[in-house]
Amino acid sequence: MKTSFTISIYLFCTTLFVLSFVNMYSKEQLINLILKYAFLLMLINIVFICLLPDLTRSFDFRYGNVYKGLFLQKNALGKYAVLCFFMSAWALLFLKKNNFLNIITIFFSIICIILSKSSGAAFIFMISLVLLSLFKIGFPKKTIISIMMVSFLTVFYFILSPPKIIQYLLEDLLNRDLTYTGRVYIWDITKKAIMQRPFSGYGINAFWSSEYYKEVNSKYIAFNPTHSHDGFLDIILSVGIVGLLLYILWGLILLRMCMNLSKYNYSFALLCFGIYFLILLNNIMETDLIYPYSMFYPLQIIVFFLVSYLRKEENLLEKSI
Template sequence: MNVFSILSDVLKLEKVYAIFGIIVFTGILTLSSRYVPSEGVGGGGTSPFERPVVLLQYATIGISLILLALRPKSAFRVVWRDPFLWGLVLMTPISFVWSDFPSFSLKRGISTLQTTMFGVYLASRYDRKELLDIVTWALGITAVFSFLYTLALPGSGIEKGIHSGAWRGPLVHKNVLAQLTALISLPTCLAAIHSPPKYRKRLWAVFIITVLLVLLTRSKTGLMVFLTLMMLVPLFKILQSRGGIAIPVMIFAIFVVSSGTTILAENWEPFLYGLGKDPSLSGRTYLWQASIDMIRLRPWFGYGYQAFWQGTGAANQVWLAIRYVAPHSHNGFINISLDLGLVGLFFFVMSLLTMFVRGIALLRIEKSPAEMWPLLYASFLLLYNQTESTIIQHNNLFWILHVAVSLSLGYVRKLSPSEVREYRDKQAYFAAMNETPSSPSPSLNSAKFSE
């Protein structure tokens, strides 16, 4: 066995590690639905697999730190691409200074910083197409496993109680599965579009399974986000080949309409029944108002990272106002404002805006369907955080992908005429020498990235 074959095996093993690492952070390996009762059934419980899965998560992070140390240049190259992201990340452990629960915020902040390193590894090790392939493999396996698990163990995988009949798969709640499967639809759809014909049928089959899971969860938010993202795919495709403002205006209109529809769907009872009814019918609007009132008391830096919703913390005032114990604000933008104030919200919004701006610039230059992935993921974050909270959480897949996607995008510009001529000269030279460049050159239509 020669050196090249050994190196090839090592690289394949590293991809397997990346795929497995993403699966670990989806939460499906805890098999929580097997041990935790459905909402409204009563009782409690925890999965015996939670601790082993946490250990796997830390092992994944540890390996990523080692691999980053072995490739410091590639790591430093991507780290500087999104300063707003790092402003947000560094606020999490520092927030112990003003937190109502200093040790808790410090511990969770350090854990979040560690989780971020796995996203940095993915961005520094793989280009965007490779990253999309890895995410597709990992999330495709997750979707198929969740589907088969529920068919094999319907007593665990299908909700009882309040949400009776809705699928939750191996996860703790139907909304958690809906959120995950709405995300899974993106990479599987894009991969099916640009994959070779021999793989296309399999990928479309996985996509169909994902769609079924979204429907079977009976989540209104999950369905609305999924439908919106699917409407955006052809519009982003048109955006790749056409100029003008018609398509961007249409995309903006879809965001506005879908956002309003999602909020209305999740808060239908208050519009119908008005105030003064049972808290179970109050929807999220009262929770949002009570949370915003608390933000006004400490607007700039919040109550400390993940400190607000602690049992003896400031959340008691919100719970008294809405008359039930909410685990979070059910809105990512409100939640981050409670944790890290308007400063933290500014960092997140600017990071998300950077993803949109660079994603659109990239989409204008590159023609591959894979280049739609950053824009679609940013859209997913924007839509889902209106009724759920997926912003900067420790050991959380959505945060890892935010880091990986954001840091995979550099500054984009078209090649100048002189750079095009230089590119052609290089390609002609290597073609004459029957060689390939030691490092890939950009295509004539490609984006050029500077750090």
């Protein structure tokens, strides 16, 4: 389809740009640029929310007035704010420079999370606090990574197939919607579509394109969600099971590099793992893994190259000893 071809070209160009970008800077420069980007992103959103409240606000039938900032939805503001908070809090704890900038970013990030009223962002924010606490205490990298990945798989399972006790907690005690605001219906359509083309997929973002919606999906759903609201399902839908396996392999390589780094690169290795883990966690409910319109896609590439830089530094250090 035309939409899939266009997005594929855009994704390819984005990848080339990021690859050329990361090769222009050192590890320290990349981290400083990311931290400055986080500050500017939160600052601009706060300024626009203050100056243009009507344009940056929307109504949610559950929470009333919510803020989306410069993004199309409140969840986007929430998820970016959590990531900005995590990176700036890490820098405050471990880099111990540009503290004022990081403190302001943390403050603005927390305000954006609160204003977005995104329950998903609030949950990931709490997980980020746990991660930072484990980092600061000095738990072994392998222990932290193992605990977090087991937690991720557990959350993934409980959301897709919640046991009775979880259903009771969500519905009766927390008054939550077990369809996750309609995501369950989208997942049902996605799973049926995957069964028809499990290996080839439909092309990047082709299944949720306006053309395909008019032809097929309009019979089953009253709106076009633009993606599957699950990054892993969306990969299978786009490029098939083979594509998902290749992505998992890439992710395992990244995690292995993080685990194998020495104490010399402890804090930087955990920063890279933390960013990647929070992106994975976000993709249980959203789509950002291979999605050209999200900053989470290029950020994954940057994280991979940061870990590669760390490995090179470590190898050079070992040779010099």
